[in-house]
Amino acid sequence: MLLSAEVIALTYYRVLALAYSDPVLQVACERILLDERGHVAFHRAVLSREFATMPPAGRTLAVLSWRAFMSVTAKAVAWDHRAVLALAGVSRSGFEAEVRRSTRRLARMLRSPEPSAALAS
Ligand SMILES: [Fe+2]
Numbered sequence: 143m144l145l146s147a148e149v150i151a152l153t154y155y156r157v158l159a160l161a162y163s164d165p166v167l168q169v170a171c172e173r174i175l176l177d178e179r180g181h182v183a184f185h186r187a188v189l190s191r192e193f194a195t196m197p198p199a200g201r202t203l204a205v206l207s208w209r210a211f212m213s214v215t216a217k218a219v220a221w222d223h224r225a226v227l228a229l230a231g232v233s234r235s236g237f238e239a240e241v242r243r244s245t246r247r248l249a250r251m252l253r254s255p256e257p258s259a260a261l262a263s
Contacts, residue, residue, distance in 0.1 A: 161229035216241035
């Protein structure tokens with residue numbers, strides 16, 4: 143579950159920095175994003191090892207369940223933070239789509255035996 147919050151944070155703090163023209167907030171968001179990328183990379187490394195011990199069907203079930211959870215969670219976060227999204231010029235559906243893309247990319251890395259690309263951007 144912690145990983146879920148961190149993946150959503152990657153989109154949320156990027157958007158929050160766009161919502162306000164406050165340089166202190168923008169620096170804070172950049173710092174938070176840097177931290178969160180490290181946290182996600184850590185989870186990816188740990189979970190990849192765990193996934194490697196699971197049967198393929200178990201991996202698929204875990205990934206599909208997590209992606210469904212993330213989709214619903216992104217929708218709830220987008221609704222709850224709709225004012226910030228509006229200030230940033232980001233639609234709720236755009237926010238949700240970005241979270242789903244990050245989730246899908248990370249899920250792909252977890253399912254493959256050797257994750258290759260970093261979850262950046
Ligand atoms: Fe984190």
